[in-house]
Amino acid sequence: MPLNILGTILTEGTDNIPHYDTIKTALPYVLGATAIKYWSRGPSNTWERKLHGKVYIVTGATSQGMGTSVILEMARLGAQLIFLTREVDEWSTEWVEDLRERTKNELLFMEKCDLNDLWEIRKFVTSWLDNSPPRRLDGVIVMSGNMEPWGIPKFKLPKRKSSKDGLEVQMATNYVGIFHLLNLLQPSFKAQPPDRDVRIIVTTCWLQVMGDINVEDPLWQKVKYDSALKFFASSKLQLGLSMMELQRRLIESVKNDSKKNTERSGKNIAVCMVQPGTMRSQSLRRVISNGSITLLILLYCIILYPILWLFTKSGNRAAQNLLYALNTPELEEINRQDEKAKYVSDCSIVKFARKEFEDEVLQKQLFENTERDILEIEKKMAIKRNAGKPEKKKDSKKKK
Structure with a gap:
């Protein structure tokens, strides 16, 4: 068809082309929109390796967006996947069964572990580590996250939502829970053989450049809740800085624990933060609609969707x-140039935007204070749980 049109133009002129004036007017806009969409969709991953026999713990797999796209590809490549979810119910069970059928991979499992609950995280990790010999673990893929509606400044302040431990829900989900999970899993990472390529991949967001760092109160327990965006951006920023310290600790610990005749470098364990880009996710819908179903339908689905489709990524493209x-082989031990955690954006390793990512003293202090405050919260919650047990026994005796 294009050749016929070009032939007609060359031999007979444009007068014989139907609707030529309309096409001439619309063509620049169509080409411009196509160019914008091609740019906004981002590059594609060109690397692939077989994952048969490899074991990964995954969070955020049930998003029906980026997370689901990632685990579908991993399952197709043969990986054994353990999905962490808040509840193992009828829906999640059917979801896993459907994945097994679609990917022809039976090694897909669901484990209950709410990242908003520090006690549940510790129970899961304890059961994971309570195994001899140590269980195989080729990596952790963290794709879970939470972004609350930002509210309308000066008119409507956002409501503070809390986790089970009393922390602001974004800080708990995006930072504290992930930090706790990966920190407790350190023995498992270090127990892997030196020839095993272990990858800890954590999603972040470009909004982290707007975040603040609260070294003395890293869980933001004493900070006034006046901006949901500030808590979100800061949770992502602090997570990234803590991952820099986690990478150093893992490498140093492997070196110190190794026998002199092995000379392990520890660089087979790679920590990588990934910025997937702006995508049409549940978080974006929640922010644009401000948590309102009416605004979701009118503003997001009808008014803004054409613009969002043009300038943002789908979950599959973000994946x-x-x-x-x-x-990528760039994170393999033999190809690594240094021992630092890496930052991935647009399918390439790039530099960090903020100077704090070069401040090792700050990262260490933030890591240690986060560990300290999490331990304090765990102690308080344990006291509360234990305080409730005798009361239940007394009540049962009275009933008898």
């Missing part, structure tokens, strides 16, 4: 960055 971090 390309995580698949790149999972598959």
Whole structure:
């Protein structure tokens, strides 16, 4: 068809082309929109490796967006996946069964572990580590996250939502829970053989450049809740800085624990932060609609969707960055130039935007204070749980 049109133009002129004036007017806009969409979709991952026999713990897999796209590809490549979820119910069970059928991979499992509950995280990790010999673990893929509606400044302040431990829910989900999970899993990472390529991949967001760092109160327990965006951005920033310290600790610990005749470098364990880009996710819908179903339908689905489709990524396109971090040989021990954690954006390793990512003293202090405050919260919650047990026994005796 295009050749016929070009032939007609060359031999007979444009007068014989139907609707030529309309096409001439619309063509620049169509080409411009196509160029914008091609740019906004981002590059594709070009690396692939077989994952048969490899074991990964995954969070955020049930998003029906980026997370689901990532685990579908991992399952297709043969990986054994353990999905962490808040509840193992009828829906989640059917979801896993459907994945097994779609990918022809039976090694997909669901485990209950709410990242908003520090006690549940500790129970899961304790059961994971309570095994001899140590269980195989080729990596952790963290794709879970939470972004609350930002509210309308000066008119409507956002409501503070709390986790089970009393922390602001974004700080708990995006920072504290993930930090606790990966920190407790350190023995498992270090127990892997030196020839095993272990990858800890954590999603972040470009909004982290707007975040603040609260070294003395890293869980933000004493900070006034006046901006949901500030808590979100800061949770992502602090997570990234803590991952820099986690990478150093893992490498140093492996070196110190190794026998002199092995000379392990520890660089087979790679920590990588991935910025997937702006995508049409549940978080974006929640922010634009401000938590309102009416605004979701009118503003997001009808008014803004054409613009969002043009300038943002789908979940599948955003997944390309995580698949790149999972598959690229650049993170293999033999190819690594240094011992620092890496940052991936647009399917390539890039530099960090903020100077704090070069401040090792700050990262260490933030890591240690976060550990300290999490331990204090765990002690308080344990006291509360234990205080309730005798009361239940007394009540049962009275009933008898």
